[in-house]
Every structure is written in C-alpha cells, then in structure tokens.
Amino acid sequence: MTPVELSRTVLHAVRRAVDEGELSVTVPARAVVTPPGPGGWGDYATNIALQLARPAGRPPLRVAEVLRPYLVGAEGVVGVEITGPGFLNIALESAASGEVVRRILRDGPTYGHSDALAGQxxxxxxxxxxxxxxxxxxxxxxxxxxxxxxxxxxxxxxxxxxxxxxxxxxxxxxxxxxxxxxxxxxxxxxxxxxxxxxxxLSRDAARWALLHPAAHDRPRITPDHLVQRESNPLFRVRYAHARTRALTRNAADLGFTADPGSIDVTPTAEHLLPALADHPRILTTAATHHAPDRLARHLVSVADAVLPLLPTVLPRGAEKPSAAHRARLALAEAAGTVLAGGLSLLGIDAPEHL
Missing domain, CATH: 3.40.50 (Rossmann fold)
Incomplete structure (x- = not known):
C-alpha cells in the first residue's frame, strides 16, 4: 500500500465513522500520512485525529479511539496503535509478511544493523x-x-x-x-x-536497571530486577527468548522445522509482526538519539507480543504438524532472534534456558 492509498484508507475510515454517527465532522479532502516520529510505531502515522478534534468537539485522543476500529479492519492494515496526544500509528500487511520473518532468520542477531551512520x-x-x-x-x-x-x-x-x-x-x-x-x-x-x-545486582540485572529508564528518569536499583516473575520486564524479555528456543528444540523432536510460508495475521500475531518489522527503525533511532532505553522498551513490547503466540506453535495431542505450525514457529524464532540481538546490544545475555 502506497502513502496515497493509505491516505484514502484513513479518509474512508473517517467517512465510515461519520456514517455510523460516531463523529460529526466534514470529511477532509486529504489525510497526511508520514513515517512515525520518535516514540512512534509501525510503518506510517497520521495526525487526522488532531485535525478533526476541534470540529468534532472532542479531545484528539477520543477521536483516535473512535477511528482505530475502522482502520484495524481495513484491507492491508495489520495493526493500529495510538501514541502521544492522538497520533494513529499504522502497520501495513507488506511489513508483516513472511518476507520480514525470512529476513530476520537470514540475518540472525544482526537484523536491523545497517550503514545508516556510515562515515560518521x-x-x-x-x-x-x-x-x-x-x-x-x-x-x-x-x-x-x-x-x-x-x-x-x-x-x-x-x-x-x-x-x-x-x-x-x-x-x-x-x-x-x-x-x-x-x-x-x-x-x-x-x-x-x-x-x-x-x-x-547481577551484571545483567544491573545493566537493565540503568538502561531501561529514560535518561531523565532516576533508575530504581532494587532486588525486583532479580525476581523471576511477570512483573519484572527483564525477566519477561529473557523468558520469551528462552521459550522460543525451547519451541525450536521441541519442534525438532516432533520432526518439523520453521517455514515462514504464509503467515496468518491472527489476533495473537497482530502486534508482534509490526514490532518485528519496526526493529531496524528502532535501532537507528536509538543510535541516533543516543537512547538505549528506546531499545529496552521495544524489547519489552516484542516479548509481550510474542508470549501469547507461543502456546499455539506446537501441535496438540494427535494433531500433525501443519504449514500453520511451521509458520508460527518461524514467527516465534524471528521474535527470539530480535530479542537476543537487542539484548546483546544492551550488553545483556540472552540464555536459551531459563
């Protein structure tokens, strides 16, 4: 989908919201879509909610919440997130295709490395x-x-x-x-x-405690960084990585391997695919702004997005491995690869057993 086509899709979402009586505005002639800025997500972002807030008589955030369901259901759109005061961040199907997963599995932990700052x-x-x-x-x-x-x-x-x-x-x-x-x-x-x-703290926990908060925030150095439970973001990231590696071993025992094939954009993968596709931009942005905390928060997002997918990867009971299982395994392995590569850039180990 091109930016022009996406602009039409955004306007169509506005028109549907108006037709359904959820917004009372004049549909504008144009919706501006641009690459997401710092703190953004996905492939493109639009400020249409901020543009319509005054004529709609509602806060931009509320307008964005009204428009989001209409965009999520649009052809070619695989995910929509609201950031900042009401920006709609959109991930497209092309970015979530099996090609991205193939690239991650091909590049390994160096996925997202680039020559963006070569010569500097x-x-x-x-x-x-x-x-x-x-x-x-x-x-x-x-x-x-x-x-x-x-x-x-x-x-x-x-x-x-x-x-x-x-x-x-x-x-x-x-x-x-x-x-x-x-x-x-x-x-x-x-x-x-x-x-x-x-x-x-341990080396990994101490580095995470110092890197995860934004530079202007004072880090909390407490034993909470060592606990192995879901409330600990570092544990979730490392646990998600270890689970993906365990799935690869278990799949081998069952006689099948990963194959991206055709990856279905199921609800469990809706947020994971765009996050994986966005990883190269996150690395470039974190490097350019000298902000490793952006990478740390991105890894938490990837971990939280992949964890719901993991129980669906292996066949259950007498079920035979199918193309869907192979594709899900490829998606899980891609997520594990991104987590391992990101942790390495933070100077933190990514154990295969946890």
Missing part, C-alpha cells in the same frame, strides 16, 4: 559515574550497529568493579582533546543516588 565519527564522553558509563557503553554498541566509528572516553578510569561486574570499558580517560571533525556527545543521564548500589 562519534566521540562519546561520560563523567566518572556508573550509570553514565553503562549508557555510554550501550550507546557505543548501538552506533556501531549502524556503522558509525565510535571513540569513548571518561573523566577518570572506571572503577575496577565497574569493569568486572558491569562490563564497562572506555578507550581513554582524563583530559581528552576532541578532533574538530568528530561528532562529540557527552552522556549525562540522571545518576543513581549512590554509586555502589548497582553492584548488588
């Missing part, structure tokens, strides 16, 4: 503070995944335990002269209240 030289500098250094390390990984050349420095040498426990490494420290041709960035997120606290 970035100098990342951090103060002598543990969270700043962990964010610097993850940001450097993201930038390198987009082919940027990265140099990292710090005011003073990292503490030995920061290197040993958190895997922190910088290229140089002290008074550093920055080349005028470099793109210089100082990483200065809101610090932890006391430096030693993150070291009370």
């Amino acid at each position: 030289v970035v100098h990342l500098h951090a103060p002598h503070e543990v969270r700043a250094l962990v964010v610097l390390d993850a940001t450097a990984r993201l930038l390198r995944s987009q082919s940027a050349h990265v140099r990292t420095t710090c005011d003073a040498p990292p503490e030995p335990e920061w290197r040993a426990v958190l895997g922190v490494h910088v290229d140089a420290y002290g008074d550093i002269i920055v080349d005028s041709s470099d793109h210089a960035v100082t990483i200065r997120p809101t610090a932890t209240r006391t430096i030693p606290i993150p070291l009370s």
Whole structure:
C-alpha cells in the first residue's frame, strides 16, 4: 500500500465513522500520512485525529479511539496503535509478511544493523559515574550497529568493579582533546543516588536497571530486577527468548522445522509482526538519539507480543504438524532472534534456558 492509498484508507475510515454517527465532522479532502516520529510505531502515522478534534468537539485522543476500529479492519492494515496526544500509528500487511520473518532468520542477531551512520565519527564522553558509563557503553554498541566509528572516553578510569561486574570499558580517560571533525556527545543521564548500589545486582540485572529508564528518569536499583516473575520486564524479555528456543528444540523432536510460508495475521500475531518489522527503525533511532532505553522498551513490547503466540506453535495431542505450525514457529524464532540481538546490544545475555 502506497502513502496515497493509505491516505484514502484513513479518509474512508473517517467517512465510515461519520456514517455510523460516531463523529460529526466534514470529511477532509486529504489525510497526511508520514513515517512515525520518535516514540512512534509501525510503518506510517497520521495526525487526522488532531485535525478533526476541534470540529468534532472532542479531545484528539477520543477521536483516535473512535477511528482505530475502522482502520484495524481495513484491507492491508495489520495493526493500529495510538501514541502521544492522538497520533494513529499504522502497520501495513507488506511489513508483516513472511518476507520480514525470512529476513530476520537470514540475518540472525544482526537484523536491523545497517550503514545508516556510515562515515560518521562519534566521540562519546561520560563523567566518572556508573550509570553514565553503562549508557555510554550501550550507546557505543548501538552506533556501531549502524556503522558509525565510535571513540569513548571518561573523566577518570572506571572503577575496577565497574569493569568486572558491569562490563564497562572506555578507550581513554582524563583530559581528552576532541578532533574538530568528530561528532562529540557527552552522556549525562540522571545518576543513581549512590554509586555502589548497582553492584548488588547481577551484571545483567544491573545493566537493565540503568538502561531501561529514560535518561531523565532516576533508575530504581532494587532486588525486583532479580525476581523471576511477570512483573519484572527483564525477566519477561529473557523468558520469551528462552521459550522460543525451547519451541525450536521441541519442534525438532516432533520432526518439523520453521517455514515462514504464509503467515496468518491472527489476533495473537497482530502486534508482534509490526514490532518485528519496526526493529531496524528502532535501532537507528536509538543510535541516533543516543537512547538505549528506546531499545529496552521495544524489547519489552516484542516479548509481550510474542508470549501469547507461543502456546499455539506446537501441535496438540494427535494433531500433525501443519504449514500453520511451521509458520508460527518461524514467527516465534524471528521474535527470539530480535530479542537476543537487542539484548546483546544492551550488553545483556540472552540464555536459551531459563
């Protein structure tokens, strides 16, 4: 579907809402659709709800909620999410096709890596503070995944335990002269209240605790990051990955393997497919904005989207493996691949058994 065709689809949704008496507005001549901005989702976004809010006499968010069901049911649309004050983010069927799954399985953990920042030289500098250094390390990984050349420095040498426990490494420290041709960035997120606290957690839990919150938010360093239950986002991400790997092993025992084939956009896959297709954009955005927290939140979204799919992957009882089972297995494996690759960029392990 082209942007022009999608614009017509959006207008058709408005017209249907008007015909059904859910909106009282004049249908505009044009609906603007653009690639999603930061914090967006899917393939395209439209501000039509904000445009119609005043004539409709309703808040933009409410207008978006009225329009969403009409868009979800439109041909070629596989998912619609509302973000911000009322932007409608739309994922298209072409982005959710088996081709995306094939690409993920082909590229493996490097799916989403690109040359978007090739030729760019970035100098990342951090103060002598543990969270700043962990964010610097993850940001450097993201930038390198987009082919940027990265140099990292710090005011003073990292503490030995920061290197040993958190895997922190910088290229140089002290008074550093920055080349005028470099793109210089100082990483200065809101610090932890006391430096030693993150070291009370495991390496993976500590890194997640420092990377998952946005840079302006103060991280919570508590034992909650270690608990193995659904309330812990890191556990959900790693558990979802481990479950996908277990499904691959179990399917092999049953004598079948993954085949993307024709992937049905069932309710359980409605949110997963667009999230997988959106992964390359997330990596580029997180790298460009020096914001590994965007990747961490995206991984939580992928995990939450794949978990409902997993019970449907294997045949039940005397049921024989079918093309649908093979396609679902391919989709699950693709999700596991994205989770593993994303965790690696955050410097966190993705165990196959949990």
